[in-house]
Amino acid sequence: MHSIPGRRLIISLFLIFLLLPIYWLVNMSFKTNSEIVTTMTLWPHQPTLENYRRIFTDESWYSGYINSLTYVLINTVISISVALPAAYAFSRYRFLGDKHLFFWLLSNRMAPAAVFALPFFNLYSAINLFDTPWAVALAHCIFNVPLAVWILEGFVSGVPREIDETAFLDGYSFPRFFVKILVPLIASGIGVAAFFCFMFSWVELLLARTLTSVNAKPISAIMTRTVSASGMDWGLLAAAGVLTIIPGALVIWFVRNYIARGFALGRV
Amino acid sequence: MDKTVNQRAWFLVLPVFLVVAFSAILPLMTVVNYSMQDTFGNNQFFWNGVGWFKELLDPSTDLGGRFLASLGRNLLFSAIILAIEVPLGIVVALSMPRQGWTVAACLVILALPLLIPWNVVGTIWQIFGRPDIGLLGYTLNGLGMDYNYVSNEFDAWATVVVMDVWHWTSLVALLCYAGLKSIPDAYYQAAQIDGASRWAVFKAIQLPKMNRVLLIAVLLRFMDSFMIYTEPFVVTGGGPGNSTTFVSIELVKIALGQFDLGKAAALSLVYNLIILIVCWIFYTVMTNAGAERPVKQGAA
Known part of the structure; x- marks a missing residue:
């Protein structure tokens, strides 16, 4: 019907x-x-298969993939580990300024990367992190941490609070309750949040390109360099593009039922 | 949902606060600082007060003209893609198969464009639209149309719009599909007994149920299209001329291309303020949608 x-x-x-x-x-x-x-x-x-062979044998190409994966993984780990306790706090407690804080987080998720490109460049140069994967990983936290908090808050709110109360009555300490009971209960939520952190860090180009020059250059930046060069190597460019699609395509299957939820920041 | 008041919850939030504050507040302070100053290189700065802001909002100056023009283009772009993506997304969501393996297959294919790196999206369309080696450009020219997105303004716009429709319509469709799935079968059975037409079912059952999801979709699409940078940059580089230079592209040109810190910072702040206002509307909608959730689940 x-x-x-x-x-x-x-x-x-x-x-x-x-x-x-x-x-x-x-x-x-x-x-x-x-x-x-x-x-x-x-x-x-x-x-x-010549185009693919060149990417896998030429270090200036495949190092781009390694650099990208490095900062994406660092970013995902940082985002999830700081977001988990915060998501629990937002879901269970009322505290001074909680709503303002939640809104402030969201506003950072929505802030245009172009605004932050230049100040980030200054900031990370000043603390000697420029051109390292850490700079990009920390910079991407600005939109991934809020995203993770919002998604995880939705999943934690789906866990009945009676479970918390029972666990505390049974004598669980807070850290033990968190690791032994809560985390397994929202495991799928953590998976979804991690997937989205991974994805948004993987697809972002502007900040990653601005914060790296040689050593930590991500694959997306290496590709743009090829685009602007005259005398294009189209086949190579296409092969590099295909290889960047693969990580996403491989894991969509596992999150297909949560994808709408993730893109709507956990609010569907 | 009654939450208990517990100020110690701040300890749980503290890590998030510190991480985000480090990458949000510190840089914003620099931006505010720069926006009030002028520089002639050599790290010499001069106090300029609100001069940049005055210039920014005055269309007769170079900076103001560029900002307002790119803002206008960006708003036009957002309006066009919303007008296409929202109805199309609804139609696609309504056309989704009902059950079986095809549902999963459709979901996966729909999600595919959303997970492609943005510059690769640009690359894909750059190649696809080229008259010499791209299927689209070659076919259109073969049909007798003089299509070339590099030199023709209208073609550049069409390419960027179609690319965005290709990239993001799935998001609207997936959100609508999630909304449609939350409608209990009983509603449809009741409609059948009443002998309601398809259009009546859509208007009286499906559309109201999709209301909130649609609002989220519209706001998300507005925000993201309003700060679009990578895809048009890769395809057209903002050209031909300035015809596809959106606000973010203009900003990066001023900030990283000309290193005109004061102008760029002033533009950033105004840009961010607009985003913040839309974001507040978004937040209100989102949290209201959250408040409705338990009721919805109870009905299902």
Whole structure:
């Protein structure tokens, strides 16, 4: 009953619209440059793995992936570990300035990265963290910590407070209750929050590019450099792009039912 | 939901407060500081008071003209993509299959564009739209249209808008789908007994139930499109001319391109203020949606 006429056609057309540009990228990544530039082919006629081989053997390319993964992982760990206790506090207690604090967190999630690019550059240069994964990881905290707090607060609120009370009556100390009871209960929530921290840190470019120059350059910045160079290596660019899609594509399956919740900051 | 008052909860919040304060308050202080000063290089700064702000809001000056023009373009962009993405998202959500493995497959494919790094989204469309090597550009030119997003303003706009629709419509669709799923079957059965038409079902049951999710979707899309940077930057670089230079692109040009700290800082503050106001509306909507949640679950 809750459907509209022609729904199969609509959803199929929309999915094709979503997949076509991605297909084109994958298609190009398996072509040689001469095939890309000279002919228009719907699928690679002389399929080649040369583009991927170059990325995996050239250090200036694959180090970009390692740099990106490093700061993304540091960021995810920091975000989740500071957000967990805070989410519990917001969900269970009333305290001085709680609502203002919650709003302030949200406003940081929404703040445009462009505003912070320059001050971050000054700040992290001043404390000698410039061009390290730590600079990017800490900078990304500005939107990922609030995100994690908001998502986790939703999940903690789903745990009945009787469970807390019973545990404390049973003589659990607060840290023990937290680790032994609460964390296992909201394990899926932690997974979802971690996934979104990972994702938003992975897709961000502006701050990551501003805060690194040589040693910690993320893959996205290496790609933009290639884009601006004349005499494009399209196949290589396409292959690098495909490789950045893979981490997300691999884990969507596990969070498919929570994805709306995550993007709405835990409020659906 | 009665929460107990406990000031010691601050200890639990303290780590978050410190981490975010470190990366939010400190940099903002520098921004405020810069916004009042002028620099001629060599780390020499001169007090400029509210001069930059006056210039920023006066369209006859260079800075003000650029800011207001990019602000106008950005608002137009946000309006266009909202007008396309929201109805399209609703239609897609209503077209989702009802059960079986196809639901999971659709969800995964829908989510795919959301998880692609933003500059790769730009790269994908940059390639896809090129008249020489991109499927879209090649096809359009083959059909006799003179499509070229590098030199033609309208084509650049169309490309950036279609790219955003491609990138973010899924978000609206997923949120609406989550809203639709929370409608109990009994509602539909009642509608069937009453002999309600499809349109009546949509208007009387589905739309009201999607209200809050839609508000969240609209606000999220507005915020994100209002600070869009990477995707149009990669595809058009803000061009041709300045036709796709949005506020963030303008800001980065002034701050990191020209190192004009005072102007950039003043622009940042005004920009942030606009975001803060929208964010407050957003917060009110979000927390109200949260208050409704237990009731909704009770009904289901």
